[in-house]
Amino acid sequence: MAQVPFFNQPSVGDKHIAHGYDNAYVNPEAFNNVKITASSTASKISAFLADKAKTQYDKLSKAKIVEITNNLDSYAQQVLYDKDNGYFYKTGKNAMGQSPVIMQGYDNYAKKLLDESGLSSDYLLMAKNTVNSKRNNINEYVNRYDKDQTDKWQNSIFQEKENNILNKAILDRNDDNQLSENLRQGILAIKLHGENQNWDDDTINLKIQDFTSKFHENVINSRLADGSLSAKNYYETFKNQISESRHNAILNSVNNNELKYKSNALADKYLSESKDETEALEKAYMNENIDIADATASRIRQKSSEKRRLENQAESDALDNFYNIVLQKKQSGEALSIDDIPDDEHITAKTKLSLISYIQSEGNPKTDNEYWEMLYNMRINNAQGFAGENLNKYRGYLSDSDYKYFVKQQEDIKTGKFYSNIKDDDKLITDALHSIGLKSDKKQASAFSEIRALTRELEARKGRKITDDELLNITSSLGYKGNDGVLLYKQLEKGMAERVGFVRDVMNDFVYYQSQHNGQMPPDSEKYKIITKRISGKIQEQNNEISSVLNEIGSSFEGHKITSKYGLRTAPKEGASTNHKGIDLRYSNNEPFSAFEAGVVVDTGFNSKIGNFVDIKDSSGIIHRYGHANKILVSRGMTINKGDIIGKAGSTGISTGPHVHYATLKNGQFINPVDVYNNKQSKNSMSEKIAVDSNGNRAIVQVDNNGNIVKVVREI
Secondary structure, X not given: XXXXXXXXXXXXXXXXXXXXXXXXXXXXXXXXXXHHHHXXXXXXXXXXXXXXXXXXXXXXXXXXXXXXXXXXXXXXXXXXXOOOOOHHHOOHHHOOOOHHHHHHHHHHHHHHHHHHHOOOHHHHHHHHHHHHHHHHHHHHHHHHHHXXXXXXXXXXXXXXXXXXXXXXXXXXXXXXXXHHHHHHHHHHHHHHHHHHOOOOXXXXXXXXXXXXXXXXXXXHHHHHHOOOOHHHHHHHHHHHHOOHHHHHHHHHHHHHHHHHHHHHHHHHHHHHHXXXXXXXXXXXXXXXXXXXXXXXXXXXXXXXXXXXXHHHHHHHHHHHHHHHHHHHHHHHXXXXXXXXXXXXXXXXXXXXXXXXXXXXXXXXXXXXXXXXXXXXXXXXXXXXXXXXXXXXXXXXXXXXXXXXXXXXXXXXXXXXXXXXXXXXXXXXXXXXXXXXXXOOOHHHHHXXXXXXXXXXXXXXXXXXXXXXHHXXXXXXXXXXXXXXXXXXXXXXXXXXXXXXXXXXXXXXXXXXXXXXXXXXXXOHHHXXXXXXXXXXXXXXXXXXXXXXXXXXXXXXXXXXXXXEOOEEOOOOOOOOOOEEOOEEEEOOOOOEEEOOOOEEEEEEEEEOOOEEEEEEEOOOOOEEEEEEEEEEOOOOOOEEOOOOEEEEEEOOOOOOOOEEEEEEEXXXXXXXXXXXXXXXXXXXXXXXXXXXXXXXXEEEEEEOOOOOEEEEEEEO
């Protein structure tokens, strides 16, 4: 057995100095064993290192394959999906037939990547398989997109060809030879397109039938648009080539065309034979065929409307020439003359009267209220008609400011600045007119217009205002006999002036508000305030007028001056009501005041608006309220006789000075105390008579037994 060599231990000495071994005993057998062992160990190490190298190579190769696929993905993303140049963002002709180019680029790039990868044997094959798999997917998407875009482009080319031929059929509608050629070319284009799209014969035939039907229908419709009766003959010739589903619609159009042709001829005939549109319409409706009668009447209206439009345009041009002359004369200081009015057949008699009025006023006419109201109502109810109206026709009846106002309104409508709630505003204004007794009566307005038309004509002829005798002749000639007709006209003229004045004031208030608020229309709350203020002012004006005309009838109550009447008013101070629920009576401070009616005290107290007050209920159930007292001298439950002292006048609550506020309530609703008083008085032997003031103004009034005027019934 071989023995393991034994080495003596090193000798101990200076630890910094190396010492050898003392002795070594190795026999040959032991040495050979060591050599064998060392060789085996070296072989194992070599195998281990080889395994390690192969593992590293595998990892590197797989990483390169992943890198190749990543690069191919990036390439595909850029070539296919780039928003600026990507293939999938190209359409139609730009994308058509590009799939081979795209795939060749892919193949070239993939080969470059494989060549540069350094892969070999199995890993190269693996990489090629991966590249090919990815290529197959990309190739499928690209070819599909290529085909879709190619089909779309071919379809668009075909559709364009078809549309061109259909449009050419319209242009060549009266040339039968050219129509046949157009149809032939269209059918040929369908066959070629069908071959490109791989259509079967049935599909191609259906496409040809559909195109042929459209072709013939286009020709028929174009002939109908010309009003040609040949459309019917064409339909009869080719109806077998037209889709059955379109026959009824085409027949209706053909029949309507015949009706239109006949009605047009009849309309021309009736208009030439008649003195006016009305007579022509009467002749049209005498036709036994209702359809022809209606169609002819419609054509008569259309032709008459067009004639009026042309006449209006001619009149407008003549008026423009006239006002150009006016401008030149004003600049040169020359006087206007009747001779300046154009002798033009298109200028109507009414417009000539306007020009005469303009000249007589030396270019500074006062507004005629009837025309102002007419234009105002047109603006409300027919904005577009108003916008197209020639205002030059009315300049002789409008002041310069009112003419400019309506011109501005026209401009606002034309430029879209016309606000949508104008009818709501008119409703507010109309309600306000009703509340102050200025509502328009249609029958009276008609009477006024009749009289006014003749009055204007006579004034224009004479160049002056007419006299009362001339007015009497006019009213009598219209059936309004004697002075009643004159009185009616003057009342209506006054009422119109007041009505127009009120509306004009409100509209001017709106315009002023706009000027103060950057052109914004006032909101509804401000409109209401504006109108309410105007109502209060008008009521005060009416009260003052009645008082001055009839010696201040109703200006006092039970011996005390009425300082504020019942109803709408301008608030005397901030916080006071604008709709006064009673009357204010003048009293001195601390002056005792008495009950106007007997009754029972049902309430006393303090109110923030009417101060110290007392409520007394009379036998009929009406509550009599007295307010603003410094002191109330009665208490709840007490029975009061008429004339009993119940308090001392003062100025408590919201008040401008010492007085008594007197109100009456029936069933919880405020009613005018003066009406309550008058109703009680009327139970006595009341009578009516006519009162006349110094100016000749008259009114029917109610008087008591002593002849004292108690109530104004109405003005006459």
